[in-house]
Amino acid sequence: MKHRNRPTILALAVALGLTGLAQAQTTGTPTPGTYNNNPAEYRNNANHLINAAAAYARGWTGRGSTVLIMDTGINLNHPDFAGKIKYSRDFMGTGLGDTHGHGTHLAGIVAASRNGSGIHGVAFDANLAIAKIANNGTLNWKNANGAMAWASQYQDVVVSNLSANSNYHKTYTDASRQVSLGLWINNHATHGGKNYYNLEMPTSLAIPRNMALTVSAGNQSTGYVQNPATFAVATDSSGNLVHGGRMLVVGQWNSGREVIEGALSGHMCKDYRSNMCHDRYRMSDFYILAPGSAVISANNTGTGTKSMSGTSQSAAVAAGAVAVINQMWPYMTPENQVQVLLRTANKNLRGYNVNTHGQGLLDLDRATQPIGAVGISTTGRTGTAAPITSIAIAGTTTSVAGRLSSVSVVDDMQRDFTADLRSTVQQRGLVTHAQMLDHEPGQAWSARLANVYTWQMQGYSLGQSGTNVSLSLDSRSLGRAGPVSHQITMTNTTQNPWMTYSGAWGTVTSASVIEYNYLWRPAETGAWLQAGAMQTTSQIVPGMVQNIAPIYAVHATVGYRTPTFSVFGGIQPYIVSGHMDLQVPTSVNEQGVMHYEHSRANLRDDRAVGFAGARYRQQIDRTRSFTYSAVANQTGTHGAEVRYTHAF
Numbered sequence: 001m002k003h004r005n006r007p008t009i010l011a012l013a014v015a016l017g018l019t020g021l022a023q024a025q026t027t028g029t030p031t032p033g034t035y036n037n038n039p040a041e042y043r044n045n046a047n048h049l050i051n052a053a054a055a056y057a058r059g060w061t062g063r064g065s066t067v068l069i070m071d072t073g074i075n076l077n078h079p080d081f082a083g084k085i086k087y088s089r090d091f092m093g094t095g096l097g098d099t100h101g102h103g104t105h106l107a108g109i110v111a112a113s114r115n116g117s118g119i120h121g122v123a124f125d126a127n128l129a130i131a132k133i134a135n136n137g138t139l140n141w142k143n144a145n146g147a148m149a150w151a152s153q154y155q156d157v158v159v160s161n162l163s164a165n166s167n168y169h170k171t172y173t174d175a176s177r178q179v180s181l182g183l184w185i186n187n188h189a190t191h192g193g194k195n196y197y198n199l200e201m202p203t204s205l206a207i208p209r210n211m212a213l214t215v216s217a218g219n220q221s222t223g224y225v226q227n228p229a230t231f232a233v234a235t236d237s238s239g240n241l242v243h244g245g246r247m248l249v250v251g252q253w254n255s256g257r258e259v260i261e262g263a264l265s266g267h268m269c270k271d272y273r274s275n276m277c278h279d280r281y282r283m284s285d286f287y288i289l290a291p292g293s294a295v296i297s298a299n300n301t302g303t304g305t306k307s308m309s310g311t312s313q314s315a316a317v318a319a320g321a322v323a324v325i326n327q328m329w330p331y332m333t334p335e336n337q338v339q340v341l342l343r344t345a346n347k348n349l350r351g352y353n354v355n356t357h358g359q360g361l362l363d364l365d366r367a368t369q370p371i372g373a374v375g376i377s378t379t380g381r382t383g384t385a386a387p388i389t390s391i392a393i394a395g396t397t398t399s400v401a402g403r404l405s406s407v408s409v410v411d412d413m414q415r416d417f418t419a420d421l422r423s424t425v426q427q428r429g430l431v432t433h434a435q436m437l438d439h440e441p442g443q444a445w446s447a448r449l450a451n452v453y454t455w456q457m458q459g460y461s462l463g464q465s466g467t468n469v470s471l472s473l474d475s476r477s478l479g480r481a482g483p484v485s486h487q488i489t490m491t492n493t494t495q496n497p498w499m500t501y502s503g504a505w506g507t508v509t510s511a512s513v514i515e516y517n518y519l520w521r522p523a524e525t526g527a528w529l530q531a532g533a534m535q536t537t538s539q540i541v542p543g544m545v546q547n548i549a550p551i552y553a554v555h556a557t558v559g560y561r562t563p564t565f566s567v568f569g570g571i572q573p574y575i576v577s578g579h580m581d582l583q584v585p586t587s588v589n590e591q592g593v594m595h596y597e598h599s600r601a602n603l604r605d606d607r608a609v610g611f612a613g614a615r616y617r618q619q620i621d622r623t624r625s626f627t628y629s630a631v632a633n634q635t636g637t638h639g640a641e642v643r644y645t646h647a648f
Contacts, residue, residue: 021494044305045119045289046317047107049255052122054365055324062123064330065323067110068151068160068211069316071103072143073132075300078104080112080119086127086155089150091143092135096529100136103299105308106163108298109316110323111126118305119296122320122364125327129157141228145206152208160211160335161314161319165218165226172197173222182266183277184224194270200227202234202242209244212334214319216311217251217287223266223356225249225283230268233281241281245335248322248342249283250315252292253361258350261293262311265358286338287358288345290317321362323618328368329415331382331592339622340367340413372412374419376504378543382592384447385410386543389503392426395551395575395603400582401425403599408585416588439557439568439613439631441521444489446497446513486648487517487532496538498575498603506543511536525563531556534573544583551578551603564619569612572633578603610634 114120131147180352184194218226232247265287269277345360375385517532559568613631632638
């Protein structure tokens with residue numbers, strides 16, 4: 001369809017002859033499930049060519065969205081529109097009925113009911129706002145602007161469709177020159193340079209901030225689009241988009257011939273200097289293809305259907321797709337909804353080139369799956385997401401994993417999806433050492449956290465590794481003799497010995513461990529027994545883990561040693577008391593506010609893991625020795641170590 005700009009009447013341009021990694025979620029939307037499509041009703045329209053069934057199977061059909069059709073009115077008696085027309089306004093004074101057929105056809109492509117006959121729309125559960133702004137094949141921007149301003153009062157009108165273009169006069173097309181593939185210039189005295197054809201400036205179109213605009217690329221077989229599609233890339237004096245990225249320019253894809261019919265995505269450069277285009281944006285940035293050849297939709301007479309072709313039909317397909325995306329993520333800005341469709345378009349097309357095909361063919365399967373890496377928002381909004389990482393816990397994982405079966409994750413476009421993250425929770429032993437490879441009487445498990453350099457004196461030992469520090473005090477240092485001794489070890493470390501995590505879980509900044517050990521050792525050689533308890537407190541930067549309560553663990557070891565050989569075995573430390581408080585994102589409301597479930601996960605480990613090992617020491621001379629150690633536990637964890645010692 002053409003527009004009429006002020007007194008200038010332009011020629012008629014009516015178009016004649018469109019399983020995911022995770023499931024999206026939004027409050028109040030249907031539960032995703034299997035889409036049992038009626039093959040004829042589904043395939044008669046352009047739905048199958050854009051993989052719409054994949055979106056339907058996930059539960060997304062445009063429910064709750066309303067699409068503004070600015071055109072020649074609508075067939076009010078067609079059964080496909082029963083109960084569909086939520087808002088309407090006649091700007092022509094000739095009644096809402098459609099005597100032309102263009103508006104009815106587009107409305108059917110967008111939202112015809114899925115009623116078991118004929119066709120159904122791309123967004124068959126969406127509603128319609130009908131603005132009659134033309135009686136035939138011409139319209140003017142004033143009526144289009146009035147229609148968008150009128151519809152902007154309704155918050156559920158999320159996208160408007162304008163399937164109309166200026167038919168460029170031969171004097172303009174003759175002055176257009178291609179300087180490289182997809183790049184054009186026009187130096188016409190009136191229409192060229194920084195001006196637009198017929199002086200139709202970008203500011204002559206007023207798109208409300210609360211809606212996107214899908215516009216046809218134009219049916220003329222030029223390498224570049226026709227007004228108002230050109231306005232999509234227009235910038236102001238500061239280099240910002242005049243229309244804020246809310247315009248989606250749609251070209252016509254003929255799937256049978258696998259070619260573009262009508263305008264390509266070529267860019268008419270407005271600032272061409274030194275043989276280079278200095279425009280900040282190119283038309284291909286906002287150009288997408290959609291089926292537009294022989295599309296079947298509602299007829300404006302009777303109750304049947306008819307076939308029409310053109311970029312008008314393609315634009316209507318894209319408008320329906322925006323309605324589907326809006327149902328899934330109503331909190332998204334119109335410009336981001338446009339970007340979702342652009343970034344997920346299918347480029348696997350014969351002869352694809354961004355300078356002619358733009359971003360590719362509209363694909364609702366990919367558009368309803370995550371874009372880029374998904375993360376977890378801990379800020380209360382969908383905006384900033386922390387990376388999803390695993391968490392390893394020495395205690396039970398069941399209590400933690402059980403809260404992660406339905407987590408709200410966010411993709412690169414700030415859209416929320418539901419994901420099962422139970423597999424990110426891992427079971428492991430004491431984080432630094434699942435067992436002590438050279439277990440000796442009086443050694444503290446927690447001291448191993450800082451054991452790189454060790455200084456010892458009578459009854460005392462100090463271990464340090466960077467900022468990790470461990471201090472032990474043995475009762476023998478206080479002059480107590482006999483087979484029994486008591487040991488207190490205090491360790492400060494940058495990690496929690498019972499778990500390790502990062503990213504969306506948060507960060508452990510430091511942990512303090514106090515360990516008590518009871519040691520029975522009648523002599524330097526022979527049998528010995530040791531039992532102990534540990535308390536760990538953690539300081540954290542909250543994420544999904546909001547708090548870690550003090551963790552209490554116990555352990556026990558028995559052994560027999562000679563000057564050169566020793567064996568040992570027992571129960572490695574396991575948690576008998578402790579919990580963590582979790583904050584797990586579960587849903588997002590229509591304003592983009594993230595909702596969280598707060599819960600407490602018990603870390604108590606109901607299993608005691610046994611271990612056994614042996615050590616052999618070979619003395620080279622008075623100051624040097626080699627130690628060979630091996631150990632294994634009942635879970636299958638095992639290790640061996642060779643250590644060289646030189647005492648100075």
